Amino acid sequence: MSADRRSDGRAARRGPHRHRRRSGFRGRRPLLALLISAFLLVGVCAATGIAWDPFNGASPQAGSAPAIGIPSPTGPGSAAPGASDPATPQPADSPPPTKGAAAKGNPKGAVDTGAARPSGALPFDLPQPAALRSGAAGGKLVFAHYFTPYPLSLDNASADGDYYTRNYLNPGGESGKHEKYGGLLRDRPLPTPPKAGDWEYANLQQEVRTARAAGIDGFTLDMLSLSGKNWDRSNLLMAAARSVDPAFKIMLMPDMTSLNTDDPGVLADAIATLGGAPAAHRLPDGRLVVSPFKAEAKSAAWWTQVMEILKTRHGVRTAFVPLFLDFGAHNGAFAPISYGFSEWGSRSYVGQESSTRDVRRAHDLGKIWMQPVSVQDARPNQGIYDEAGNTATLRSTWTHAIEDGADWVQLTTWNDYSEGSQFAPSLHNGHAYLDLTSYYLTKFKTGSWPKIVRDTLYLTARTQFASADPTGGQSLLMAPRKGSAAPRDTVEVLSFLAEPAVVRTAVGSAKDTHEAPAGIHSQLLPLKPGTASAEVVRDGRGGADVELPYPVDRTVEVQDLQYYAATSGREQ
Numbered sequence: 001m002s003a004d005r006r007s008d009g010r011a012a013r014r015g016p017h018r019h020r021r022r023s024g025f026r027g028r029r030p031l032l033a034l035l036i037s038a039f040l041l042v043g044v045c046a047a048t049g050i051a052w053d054p055f056n057g058a059s060p061q062a063g064s065a066p067a068i069g070i071p072s073p074t075g076p077g078s079a080a081p082g083a084s085d086p087a088t089p090q091p092a093d094s095p096p097p098t099k100g101a102a103a104k105g106n107p108k109g110a111v112d113t114g115a116a117r118p119s120g121a122l123p124f125d126l127p128q129p130a131a132l133r134s135g136a137a138g139g140k141l142v143f144a145h146y147f148t149p150y151p152l153s154l155d156n157a158s159a160d161g162d163y164y165t166r167n168y169l170n171p172g173g174e175s176g177k178h179e180k181y182g183g184l185l186r187d188r189p190l191p192t193p194p195k196a197g198d199w200e201y202a203n204l205q206q207e208v209r210t211a212r213a214a215g216i217d218g219f220t221l222d223m224l225s226l227s228g229k230n231w232d233r234s235n236l237l238m239a240a241a242r243s244v245d246p247a248f249k250i251m252l253m254p255d256m257t258s259l260n261t262d263d264p265g266v267l268a269d270a271i272a273t274l275g276g277a278p279a280a281h282r283l284p285d286g287r288l289v290v291s292p293f294k295a296e297a298k299s300a301a302w303w304t305q306v307m308e309i310l311k312t313r314h315g316v317r318t319a320f321v322p323l324f325l326d327f328g329a330h331n332g333a334f335a336p337i338s339y340g341f342s343e344w345g346s347r348s349y350v351g352q353e354s355s356t357r358d359v360r361r362a363h364d365l366g367k368i369w370m371q372p373v374s375v376q377d378a379r380p381n382q383g384i385y386d387e388a389g390n391t392a393t394l395r396s397t398w399t400h401a402i403e404d405g406a407d408w409v410q411l412t413t414w415n416d417y418s419e420g421s422q423f424a425p426s427l428h429n430g431h432a433y434l435d436l437t438s439y440y441l442t443k444f445k446t447g448s449w450p451k452i453v454r455d456t457l458y459l460t461a462r463t464q465f466a467s468a469d470p471t472g473g474q475s476l477l478m479a480p481r482k483g484s485a486a487p488r489d490t491v492e493v494l495s496f497l498a499e500p501a502v503v504r505t506a507v508g509s510a511k512d513t514h515e516a517p518a519g520i521h522s523q524l525l526p527l528k529p530g531t532a533s534a535e536v537v538r539d540g541r542g543g544a545d546v547e548l549p550y551p552v553d554r555t556v557e558v559q560d561l562q563y564y565a566a567t568s569g570r571e572q
Helices: 009-014 032-042 135-139 163-168 199-213 228-244 264-275 300-314 327-337 354-364 392-403 432-446
Strands: 141-146 218-223 249-254 288-290 318-320 340-343 368-373 377-379 384-386 408-411 456-461 490-497 501-507 510-516 519-526 530-538 541-552 564-567
Touching: 135 432, 141 249, 141 432, 199 218, 199 228, 218 228, 218 264, 228 249, 228 264, 249 264, 249 288, 264 288, 264 300, 288 300, 300 318, 300 327, 327 340, 327 354, 340 354, 340 408, 354 368, 354 392, 368 392, 392 432, 408 432, 432 456, 432 564, 456 530, 456 541, 490 501, 490 510, 490 530, 501 519, 510 519, 541 564
Parallel strands: 141 218, 141 408, 218 249, 288 318, 340 368, 368 408
Antiparallel strands: 377 384, 456 490, 456 564, 490 519, 501 510, 501 530, 530 541
């Protein structure tokens, strides 16, 4: 795969956030009352930062977050304001949401209370963490790429007026600097109720619980800066992970598109600071795993200096797992110093065959391979997107990780909403992509496909046609990235059935049925204006059903080419 087909747009993080996003939630009913009600249900546990265990029901009081460590010397690695280190929100200076903006709202008031996964959410019974972390399954690790600029909340405000709504979903937000591409983001974290006390720490604990409940082993932490808000949040995440689950690990990933230092000692000091936390991912032999993003930005000799300083100055032995934008061009030079390899990968369902070659090459060199698994990618501020083909990219990348023999997996990403690549529960996707990942993750770790014991439907579609011409004044429009599949306008009904059944569908005014076999089946339908829904019918009786509550429009104000998703396994 050539370098220009890779997802190398992270260089944009050096400058201001330039991602597209919807303006204020059009047509959305006020969420304040719903958020308050949900918050009351969460109760003192969430408000005081209690690390509640969704697997055993225990609620041990979490210790207070440790003081934030600052590496010394800090050097020039501090990120500039913007994508690498967004300024602390200033609510009083933020303009109000633009009336009639293109952001889809929250029509049913969905909130994330941090509660455990509801019974029956998945089509199968997910093994307990101990089973996924022991034996052969314990050697097959799954991490999710954590991007510090987009935590659950930026200001602990209600979702109908918080910083995401006012400034990131609003094309006129942050004094209009995102108007050219229709706003910074198109989706946001699933709204969480405001919390008392140390709300940032409590929210990070909640994200760790959510990832662990899906079977994920840990986060890869994108180290964007060596000081400032993103650095502080990195330290806080290390403490939050430890407080929730000592077995949940954080792999350090210095971002070489954002860290502006040529001094290997400066980076080594920062790595040693974060690596000193108990949550830092280490091999069984004690080596600290370091996996720099775009490792080829520095030479193998430079990285050798980093590792030598870690050893001599800090007593830290390193297992180096460089992540490349172009694995083929650089693996030979890095092989002598590396424990394993990874690549950022592509975000379209075509061209994934190259991963088979990459895994084989890594193994032939005696290295482990960390396979990228993705949902989609759409970047308004860069004017590019990948055609994900509904869930085709997710299913293809997971299948390759399983069949090609990858050792580790990195979900790219957990929460980078600026690239539209999030697996984390979001306003427009709910838990659908994360729930699907739990199915494939189980096969990856255990070697056996889990038995489908309950009918579950996953419905995905865009809310506009790929050729839609926005009317809201957006001047920079997205086009398919080179190498992407061709754009398509489809609704996908992905069924997981315990037994064969008829699936009844409605897409706008078009109603239809199709026969679906037991197991997994993907049915594509033409995209039409209006909403989409599907229902399992067996022996004349209706069963599992799902509706995608966001209608498709022919006339749109802002271009939005992300796929929206819903699942019958959870209340919408």
